Amino acid sequence: MEPTNGKNPEYFHKVVDCQYACPAHTAVPEYIRLIAARRYTEAYLVNWESNVFPGILGRTCDRPCEPACRRGRIEPEPVAICRLKRVAADFKDDIRHCLPVAPERKNGKRIALVGAGPASLTVARDLAPLGYKLHVFDSLKAGGGFMRSQIPSFRLPESVLDEEVGYILEMGVSSHFNRTIDSLKDLLDENYDAVFVGSGAPRGRDLKNLPGRKPGNPYIHVGIDWLASVAFGHKTSIGRRVIVLGGGNTAMDCCRTARRLGGEDVKVIVRSPFKDMKASPWEKEDAIHEDIPIIDNHVPLDFVVEGGVLTGMHFEQVRAEYDANGRRTLVKLNQAPVFYPCDEVLVAIGQENAFPWIERNIGIVFDKWGMPVLDPDTFQSANPRVFFGGDAAFGPSNIITAVAHGHQAAISIDLFCQGRDITDRPPPHVNLVSQKMGIHEWSYDNAIEDDPRYRVPLVEKQLALGNRKLEVELGFDAAAAYREAERCLNCDVQTVFEETRCIECDACVDICPTDCINFTANLPEPDLRQRLRVPARNQDQDIYVSANLPTGRVMVKDENVCLHCGLCAERCPTAAWDMQKFLYQVAKASEWPLNAEAAESPGN
Amino acid sequence: MSYIRPHFRHPEQPVNDLGYTRRHYEGSLSTLCAGCGHDSVSAAIIQACFELSLPPHKIAKLSGIGCSSKTPTYFLGKSHGFNSVHGRMPSVATGANLANREMIYIGISGDGDTASIGLGQFAHVIRRGLNMLYLVANNGCYGLTKGQDSATADRGSVSRKGVPNPFEAIDLCTMALQTGASFVARGFSGDKAQLEPLIKAALCHKGFAFIDVISPCVTFNNTSRSSMGYEFVRDHIDATGKMDFVPLRQEISANYEPGSSQEITLHDGSVIHLYKKNGALHQHDRNQAIRNLQTHREQEQILTGLLYLDPDHCEFHDTLGTVKQPLRDLGEGDLCPGSRALEAINASLR
Ligand SMILES: Cc1cc2nc3c(=O)[nH]c(=O)nc-3n(C[C@H](O)[C@H](O)[C@H](O)COP(=O)(O)OP(=O)(O)OC[C@H]3O[C@@H](n4cnc5c(N)ncnc54)[C@H](O)[C@@H]3O)c2cc1C
Ligand SMILES: Cc1ncc(C[n+]2csc(CCOP(=O)(O)OP(=O)(O)O)c2C)c(N)n1
Ligand code: SF4
Ligand code: SF4
Ligand code: SF4
Ligand SMILES: [Mg+2]
Numbered sequence: 039m040e041p042t043n044g045k046n047p048e049y050f051h052k053v054v055d056c057q058y059a060c061p062a063h064t065a066v067p068e069y070i071r072l073i074a075a076r077r078y079t080e081a082y083l084v085n086w087e088s089n090v091f092p093g094i095l096g097r098t099c100d101r102p103c104e105p106a107c108r109r110g111r112i113e114p115e116p117v118a119i120c121r122l123k124r125v126a127a128d129f130k131d132d133i134r135h136c137l138p139v140a141p142e143r144k145n146g147k148r149i150a151l152v153g154a155g156p157a158s159l160t161v162a163r164d165l166a167p168l169g170y171k172l173h174v175f176d177s178l179k180a181g182g183g184f185m186r187s188q189i190p191s192f193r194l195p196e197s198v199l200d201e202e203v204g205y206i207l208e209m210g211v212s213s214h215f216n217r218t219i220d221s222l223k224d225l226l227d228e229n230y231d232a233v234f235v236g237s238g239a240p241r242g243r244d245l246k247n248l249p250g251r252k253p254g255n256p257y258i259h260v261g262i263d264w265l266a267s268v269a270f271g272h273k274t275s276i277g278r279r280v281i282v283l284g285g286g287n288t289a290m291d292c293c294r295t296a297r298r299l300g301g302e303d304v305k306v307i308v309r310s311p312f313k314d315m316k317a318s319p320w321e322k323e324d325a326i327h328e329d330i331p332i333i334d335n336h337v338p339l340d341f342v343v344e345g346g347v348l349t350g351m352h353f354e355q356v357r358a359e360y361d362a363n364g365r366r367t368l369v370k371l372n373q374a375p376v377f378y379p380c381d382e383v384l385v386a387i388g389q390e391n392a393f394p395w396i397e398r399n400i401g402i403v404f405d406k407w408g409m410p411v412l413d414p415d416t417f418q419s420a421n422p423r424v425f426f427g428g429d430a431a432f433g434p435s436n437i438i439t440a441v442a443h444g445h446q447a448a449i450s451i452d453l454f455c456q457g458r459d460i461t462d463r464p465p466p467h468v469n470l471v472s473q474k475m476g477i478h479e480w481s482y483d484n485a486i487e488d489d490p491r492y493r494v495p496l497v498e499k500q501l502a503l504g505n506r507k508l509e510v511e512l513g514f515d516a517a518a519a520y521r522e523a524e525r526c527l528n529c530d531v532q533t534v535f536e537e538t539r540c541i542e543c544d545a546c547v548d549i550c551p552t553d554c555i556n557f558t559a560n561l562p563e564p565d566l567r568q569r570l571r572v573p574a575r576n577q578d579q580d581i582y583v584s585a586n587l588p589t590g591r592v593m594v595k596d597e598n599v600c601l602h603c604g605l606c607a608e609r610c611p612t613a614a615w616d617m618q619k620f621l622y623q624v625a626k627a628s629e630w631p632l633n634a635e636a637a638e639s640p641g642n
Numbered sequence: 643m644s645y646i647r648p649h650f651r652h653p654e655q656p657v658n659d660l661g662y663t664r665r666h667y668e669g670s671l672s673t674l675c676a677g678c679g680h681d682s683v684s685a686a687i688i689q690a691c692f693e694l695s696l697p698p699h700k701i702a703k704l705s706g707i708g709c710s711s712k713t714p715t716y717f718l719g720k721s722h723g724f725n726s727v728h729g730r731m732p733s734v735a736t737g738a739n740l741a742n743r744e745m746i747y748i749g750i751s752g753d754g755d756t757a758s759i760g761l762g763q764f765a766h767v768i769r770r771g772l773n774m775l776y777l778v779a780n781n782g783c784y785g786l787t788k789g790q791d792s793a794t795a796d797r798g799s800v801s802r803k804g805v806p807n808p809f810e811a812i813d814l815c816t817m818a819l820q821t822g823a824s825f826v827a828r829g830f831s832g833d834k835a836q837l838e839p840l841i842k843a844a845l846c847h848k849g850f851a852f853i854d855v856i857s858p859c860v861t862f863n864n865t866s867r868s869s870m871g872y873e874f875v876r877d878h879i880d881a882t883g884k885m886d887f888v889p890l891r892q893e894i895s896a897n898y899e900p901g902s903s904q905e906i907t908l909h910d911g912s913v914i915h916l917y918k919k920n921g922a923l924h925q926h927d928r929n930q931a932i933r934n935l936q937t938h939r940e941q942e943q944i945l946t947g948l949l950y951l952d953p954d955h956c957e958f959h960d961t962l963g964t965v966k967q968p969l970r971d972l973g974e975g976d977l978c979p980g981s982r983a984l985e986a987i988n989a990s991l992r
Binding site: 484588605 | 651652685
């Protein structure tokens with residue numbers, strides 16, 4: 039196998055599992071260390087730089103980082119990365135003076151942003167400081183998109199949303215709320231230099247053809263529309279018995295909201311087996327905790343309406359079967375349909391994109407599913423002036439993905455407005471610095487704590503169910519946050535090997551608690567992986583291979599369960615191992631200064 | 643400095659027949675210098691005991707004084723141990739072994755502990771054929787007392803002090819052969835592939851097993867002009883051949899070409915397979931082993947591997963005809979057989 043090229047920033051980036059898995063590549067271990075040092079403001083800013091909404095995401099993120107976290111491979115649970123983010127937001131000082139400001143003098147470019155969700159707001163956050171004049175349009179009465187209309191306040195308090203949306207809108211962004219764009223052509227005719235479409239995936243799926251749907255209509259609601267009505271105070275109550283159809287996060291928000299609006303007997307009924315449900319495990323847990331049973335393997339058959347009133351629903355019982363490729367089919371059990379009585383039904387079975395306001399003759403190409411055809415790296419559509427991001431780009435996803443799209447689209451828009459090649463992307467900023475302070479002293483805390491994951495305390499259930507605006511999670515206090523932060527393995531502090539120094543004494547092999555290090559004959563990768571002290575079976579993790587050593591062997595380190603404890607480097611008599619902190623920052627749309635001569639365009 | 647080794651281990655660590663992982667054979671974190679060969683020896687002992695599925699509570703570690711003699715703290719933390727006085731490990735081992743013949747005895751010593759102050763004890767424990775593994779972690783110096791040349795340092799070898807050693811060296815393997823050891827081997831801490839099977843075979847050997855392990859002292863004796871530094875040893879090492887150790891329980895799966903290898907069955911039924919470089923070598927020929935060591939030394943070569951083995955040698959208990967069980971298992975009836983037994987003895991002497 040070829041020696042590893044440590045100069046390629048992606049090699050060490052991949053070792054930082056959480057950061058690598060985060061769509062916006064937030065420098066997770068960096069902010070966790072700052073939290074442990076009680077430097078909350080800096081921890082917040084490290085987050086804000088990458089993910090723009092630390093307070094919001096610290097409560098609501100889908101957390102793709104956590105299943106990736108290395109800690110989850112050496113013990114049952116990963117670091118509570120997401121909830122530590124909230125700690126930074128909760129305990130920070132006023133940060134307004136630390137944020138970038140939009141210059142007085144604009145660069146003369148005008149950008150329209152359709153939708154004020156996280157994708158558009160991220161574009162604004164990156165472009166406003168560069169002197170762009172930004173106009174954001176949204177049908178809603180305030181900014182935030184789905185974060186405002188869909189995510190219930192008991193998960194995300196309005197004050198947190200207002201604060202973080204405010205940071206961006208206050209950068210001199212012109213917001214046009216209560217304003218629906220019904221023609222992209224008209225918008226383009228207003229001579230914007232570029233238009234960003236961040237309009238989300240706003241249409242909830244319905245069960246239009248299920249018998250009883252029409253007569254039952256007053257009692258049957260599409261989940262996301264219903265949640266929006268609740269969020270804006272149009273709906274304040276619901277029947278006593280509620281069925282929520284669907285197994286995703288929307289269903290979980292619907293059932294928990296229904297409990298708070300007077301639903302006493304609220305059930306989630308889902309087609310798939312419990313374990314296959316789309317909702318995150320913790321959202322299912324939260325629903326069950328609020329006395330909401332989840333009934334799986336039940337396919338809806340009809341709505342039963344008697345005398346104009348919905349009385350319940352019939353379901354067919356099924357069983358899941360999987361073929362060799364893991365593809366699932368639901369097989370009927372051929373039993374009599376099951377009847378569940380109810381007063382109202384919430385249909386939360388998915389969302390769709392819809393672009394009725396985008397004309398099909400303005401150069402944007404749509405595929406057979408009605409989705410815009412985009413360059414996956416630049417987010418540019420076939421009309422070079424129009425860019426997409428967030429749920430509008432590739433279908434419903436989550437906030438952090440929308441943010442990641444927003445950053446990339448901002449780079450594209452910036453390059454485009456400067457007349458540069460938008461496929462020539464700025465490289466990431468990387469930095470690799472030794473942490474050595476003395477013979478056996480490091481500038482990071484290399485001790486490994488054994489503590490299992492800490493639980494976030496909740497408000498008392500009865501209180502929570504009585505008030506839909508009362509936040510359920512209380513958040514970690516400073517002491518618990520410190521203990522939880524100490525669980526982080528500092529995966530960004532890399533083990534860097536310098537083969538010319540190694541005398542092959544084996545000290546590192548012997549000390550390594552997790553059998554990462556090996557000295558062995560070189561072989562092709564699959565054979566080499568088998569040959570190690572503990573075979574390197576996790577193919578998602580790279581193995582680090584040196585050039586040939588004097589005995590003709592090579593050093594092979596399996597990155598999989600390295601604790602980043604630094605013992606190898608402490609034990610090495612020749613400092614062939616060193617612990618070096620690797621900082622990786624995705625480039626943003628600010629890398630090239632704009633032409634300062636451009637004057638502010640008139641009329642704005 | 644990290645004084646605590648993290649508690650996490652690789653989740654896929656192999657498990658042995660007793661259901662233990664390597665972790666169950668570890669000791670506390672070593673305080674020796676980073677890169678010390680002795681730590682590799684400890685790691686090899688851990689690996690060997692793990693692979694042999696030895697119950698840790700059945701092992702006793704005995705040592706004298708020196709960095710090498712400190713190492714029993716760093717392996718087999720769940721076993722018994724006695725860190726005795728300088729050069730006196732053999733006496734303690736002898737006493738312990740006579741009291742309880744069912745334990746596995748691992749004596750760890752240094753070149754100073756064995757070849758200087760303990761030379762007399764060394765010779766006599768071999769003569770008696772005590773059933774034990776006697777391992778010397780040999781670094782050619784007194785590491786613990788700051789690196790003075792030891793009695794195994796080669797004439798002319800230069801340690802960190804910078805002065806060539808003026809005295810002739812004692813070769814501990816030659817001495818072990820001359821005094822009657824039934825298992826004699828030499829290893830190198832930097833070659834665990836060779837060292838681990840040697841330790842396993844020695845642990846299964848019934849009788850006195852001696853392994854001299856060249857174990858560089860990185861701090862005081864790893865200079866470019868030292869004959870016990872990593873570099874010199876790697877450049878001058880030669881081996882009697884490759885060796886595989888197959889414990890009794892394990893089925894032999896490898897295909898051995900007839901003629902190329904020699905099989906030696908140990909007392910407990912486990913088998914050593916030797917792939918000899920030189921077909922004329924005979925592992926049971928004491929004189930040849932001594933000559934072989936001598937010729938290599940003359941050519942500035944370090945001969946390693948299994949040098950001599952007599953699997954059927956008599957051990958101390960057999961020679962003395964001692965009771966078959968540990969003394970602690972003897973009941974009052976055994977210890978005080980009564981006046982009838984005494985009369986019978988007296989009668990037999992009349
Ligand atoms: C019930 C529910 C709960 C969710 N919970 C989470 C969660 O906990 N964590 C998470 O990460 N994600 C969650 N999501 C997903 C997340 O909200 C979205 O993925 C994310 O908000 C998408 O951001 P966006 O910027 O693409 O668009 P959106 O946030 O969808 O914003 C689009 C905005 O565009 C406006 N708009 C659309 N068309 C027009 C138009 N023609 N003119 C003017 N304005 C227009 C809309 O009013 C809307 O405000 C949830 C989604 C739902 C439905
Ligand atoms: C009776 C007695 N004499 C001298 C000493 C001092 N002393 C301690 S260790 C040592 C030599 C140890 O050398 P070695 O056995 O080779 O061990 P190493 O440290 O090299 O592993 C000496 C002379 C002592 N502890 N006790
Ligand atoms: S242990 Fe820390 S640095 Fe490593 S993946 Fe988990 S959160 Fe990230
Ligand atoms: S830092 Fe070094 S010693 Fe610690 S787990 Fe990783 S490779 Fe092993
Ligand atoms: S401890 Fe250092 S010198 Fe020894 S084998 Fe490891 S990297 Fe090489
Ligand atoms: Mg010594």
